Amino acid sequence: MRIVCPFCGERELGEFTYLGDAKPVRPVAGASEDEVFDYVYLRDNVAGATSEYWYHGGGCRAWLKVARNTLTHEISSVEPALGAGAARVGA
């Protein structure tokens, strides 16, 4: 498997670390226990298109948001994960 890092170019899987689903957004300060519980534990087990966090620890140390299909392993996009999990007030 290879990931095209937006900063470093196409690199081999061994340079990256997988974290998981990039969908959950960290609840705002003061959120309820239930909201945080969902954020910490609840994940969809998707057969198909997903977006997930990968860390380019063997390269530029950027956290990336990778759109990948879990059925075909095809990667359709890679972008910096800047703010992807940031709390959104009023969201």
Next chain:
Amino acid sequence: MAGAQTHRLDKGGLIDRSASLNFRFDGKTFSGFQGDTLASALIANGVKLVGRSFKYHRPRGILTSGSEEPNALVELRTGARREPNTKATTAELYEGLEAASQNRWPSLRHDVMSVNQLFAPIFVAGFYYKTFMWPAKFWEAIYEPAIRRAAGLGRAAGVADPDHYDKAWAHCDVLIAGSGPAGLAAALAAGRSGARVILCEEDFTLGGRLLSDGGTIDGLPVAEWLSRTLAELAAMPDVRIMTRTTLFGVYDGGTYGAIERVNDHLPSPPEHQVRQRLWRIVARRCVVAAGALERPIVFAGNDTPGVMMASAMRTYIARYAAAPAKRIALFTNNEDGWRTVEAALGAGLQIAAVIDARPDVSAAYRSLASKGGFPVLHGSVSGVEGGKDGVRKIAVSLTGGARAEVEADGLAVSGGWNPAVGLTSYHRGRPKWRDDIAAFVPDGAPPGMVAAGAANGDFGLGACLSQGFAAGAAAAHDAGHNGKAGTAPVADDEAFSLTPLWHVAGKGKAFVDYQHDVTASDIELAQREGFESVEHLKRYTTLGMATDQGKTSNVAGLAIMAAVSGRSIPETGTTIYRPPYVPVAIGAFAGHHRDETFHATRLTPSHHWAAEQGAVFVDTGLWKRAQWYPRAGEKDWLESVTREVKAVRGGVGFCDVSTLGKIDVHGRDAGAFLDRVYINTFSNLAVGKARYGLMLREDGIVYDDGTTSRLAEDHYFLTTTTAKAGLVMQHLEFCRQVLFPELDVQLTSVSDQWAQFSIAGPKTRDLLKEIVDPAEDLSNEGFPFMGAREVALRGGIKARLFRISFSGEMAFEISVPARFGDAMARNLMLAGAPFGVTPYGTEALGVMRVEKGHVAGPELNGTTTAADLGLGKMMSTKKDYIGRVMAGREALVAPDRQVVVGIKPTDKARRLRSGAHIIPKGQIPGPGNDQGYVTSVCFSPTLDQWIGLGLVERGRERIGEVVHAHDPLRGEDYDVELCNPVFYDPDGGRQRG
């Protein structure tokens, strides 16, 4: 002396008759030539019996001439290099080769286990599963031992592999599997277009079928065309040709696995060379020109030595000048099989008869038969008479019902050809059925991959060349190379006509999977017992599950299954294909990652100095750390460690702590950022001060701890534990980039940039004054406890100095640029000599931290909360931070949690062991009353007894209580007292002094 090569043909072949090689098989000496495989050399010496079968111990010979071989498996080499299940058909002959047959006792010719054939009824399909329905006693006493002894392949060497294996990467535009006509044509087109090409060929000679089949290309004899083509390819700088290299797997993103047998053709690798090399090849496009495998026809006695695939027989004749038999019969259902007759006649061998299952034979071959004076029998082979000495007589069922017999010492069989669909199917592509060739062809190949020629079901020489050429040109074009490819090589297509025939009914065992001894009746039985899905069929009968992965058996097995279940072959379908295409040694996957190079080794800046001192090192993660520094006369580690602790507590010592993770945190919002990742507050830390910090995971469990200092308004220096150094950096980058992008903060890992030493003991200041510039104020007022700032050293080097203490003594930690680490250790020894300075290792460090009640790895174990560690008060209630909400969950704040407490045996002489379980006094130990366990222990020289820390239910409320330590692992039971975890200097006066 070597025996005569009785079956070597007088002329021809791609062998070097001037290079004679001696070899041994089952202790007997033979000779062959350079260019032989072990199989061809055995054939040249008239050896027909080469092995015994897996279950029934039936005599077996050589079936094929390639990596699909199911029968001719041998143990190659001896001693530590003995490699079981090596295919004689691909093992290159070398001087002194030693091989032994497998799965027989006492000898190949007299194998007592061949009585298994008498018990054949119990070895039927699913026999293993059926045994589970028998009484357990029978299984244990008789069945399991009997199966273990009776069934099997070769023996592993049983000792460590003395050879080295390598792993390497390669990158190209166009990767080509196979160097037959299609592969070479693809390489020509892609290479001429300007693409970077890698061509992998598993054989040691390039050419594929061109080496055996002859023909004419571009008006030239194939041998001439081949040498011209190889010369053209060799002249292209961007075309890399790798022989002895099998492409075995396809992975995501155009990554391919290949195994190169670098030195398997030598008795042992030359010095400093590897045996095999595992390649990971990244290619934009891949052309699979892996050819096709001829398939057997299933009939009674089809495993008799001397029964051989027709194409293999002509390969042995044409390429190796070795005659598998002198009077040959051919059983075919297609036109291609007849080419073996041509080859045999050309070599002066006798043809006994051709048994052709088709209704018609071409006029050309009919006239060949009349010219050659042998009969053409329309029908099928229904049985073979013969044994370990090979085929004697062949029974034929003629079309129309009559029977005939043919006397021959070899039977060539051709049931048609199966394209090698492995590589194209590894991404769950399901091959599709083509009626005209009665075979599966690739479909749904992984992205960027295309099959060409015989691998694509187009067997004609002309088709192979034109398809390969077109595929190579297209692949180069797709990879962005559009140079002139020129014209494709041209050749005629041979006629191909086939009448499908899979199984001939008859008396006696008819083998489908030779290597696993699966017969046609096993498949019929499996179907009767309800195992109709191919995946079930495979597992129930073990069809296709041997080391050859059913290369010669799978399709025939499906066809028989289809016939008995009344479905078509495509309806029956194929099983899932998975890599590797050929067995790959685990050693190759490991490469150099074994023994001392299993993983990278990190050395601390003072490592070499510590080694000079005779330090004993301990592995902590990738690091080697000095564990203690033994001195002459000390009888054990405990004596050394005790001395080191006393020296620190009574004078001064130092320890390399560079393995801690170190991160520079810069930016206007550095403090705000730290407030969000630590449970306590850092934004209010004064410049020039250090503070202990604790991080949680988002689920509320403690993640890591360490001290963080504020060196400037917008600059903090954060330390992590050794174990979590990389992970904390990753976690903080996640927080910074993904969660809190609005903060103006930057992180720099400086773990490797700073050598850090802990200097501890009441004489620390005396020593430091010798190192630090005299202008620096090190007094308690000028540099108070938890102070942190940059200082100049004597000589001008800038250092970072922190007044922090892990030992509980008056202590500093000093950081210098890593390149000065070695010099720092030597200078501390020199300057500290008057004060009796003592270097100490991680053991003494650990003793002092336990005496001080500081938590470390055994307590930060992924289940504990801040409160469990006695650090609950650090949790700020004024801010949000990672883990805050989840840390408040009911179970994480329950009053009966196991918390850190001190533990000491009531008997002062008693040794305390970590791992012992804590049980209330007077109760019988059991899971129901297990209240925790001892996490860390040490012998405390200060208290003159063993002490420890533990996680014990409500531990802090039970100080003074005597409980029971239960250690079933070591068979120990003793009483311990729960106590304050801070055993030493509980009010902290020493570290503030």
